[in-house]
Amino acid sequence: MLGPRKCAILAASTVVGLLGCTDGNLQDRYASAVERYQAGPAVRSEAPYYDPARALGAPDGKTVALAEESVLVVRFFREIPDAPGSDLRLFEVGSDSSSVRVSVSADGRTFVPLTTPGLSGGATELDLDGTGLPFVSFVSLEGLDNFGTDPGFDLDAVEALH
Numbered sequence: 001m002l003g004p005r006k007c008a009i010l011a012a013s014t015v016v017g018l019l020g021c022t023d024g025n026l027q028d029r030y031a032s033a034v035e036r037y038q039a040g041p042a043v044r045s046e047a048p049y050y051d052p053a054r055a056l057g058a059p060d061g062k063t064v065a066l067a068e069e070s071v072l073v074v075r076f077f078r079e080i081p082d083a084p085g086s087d088l089r090l091f092e093v094g095s096d097s098s099s100v101r102v103s104v105s106a107d108g109r110t111f112v113p114l115t116t117p118g119l120s121g122g123a124t125e126l127d128l129d130g131t132g133l134p135f136v137s138f139v140s141l142e143g144l145d146n147f148g149t150d151p152g153f154d155l156d157a158v159e160a161l162h
């Protein structure tokens with residue numbers, strides 16, 4: 001009974017898989033989906049920086065404000081390995097001394113904190129070394145302050161370096 005239906009689903013997912021190949025391979029260099037988003041109380045829901053999709057894709061100057069109590073989890077549709085040196089790069093716009101706590105996960109459920117916080121004013125490189133995870137696909141960012149005109153850490157993009 002399930003046979004034909006399963007085949008149809010497999011065929012459909014193969015098509016999606018082919019179309020999604022650009023997302024799953026080399027071009028999936030930047031976070032491509034919002035897994036979870038909670039805006040802190042300092043973030044106004046009508047403001048442009050409320051939109052977490054602004055953290056997806058390559059850096060474009062459009063940011064989501066990760067204010068105090070904001071949590072954003074972005075996803076890569078591939079495994080980012082812990083290779084020698086830095087493995088992730090955060091792009092932040094502005095220089096208001098904001099910071100963000102970063103955690104990573106392979107499965108989207110168990111997150112391991114990184115010792116290096118994301119810091120405002122450009123790019124912060126992060127190393128998976130020490131997390132015990134051979135690879136990750138999820139990056140969680142928690143806002144720690146409300147500094148700046150757009151409150152908190154102004155996240156533009158998350159890049160995988162390998």
Ligand SMILES: [Ca+2]
Binds near residue numbers: 085086129
């Ligand atoms: Ca590394």
Ligand SMILES: [Ca+2]
Binds near residue numbers: 055056059062155157
């Ligand atoms: Ca952006």
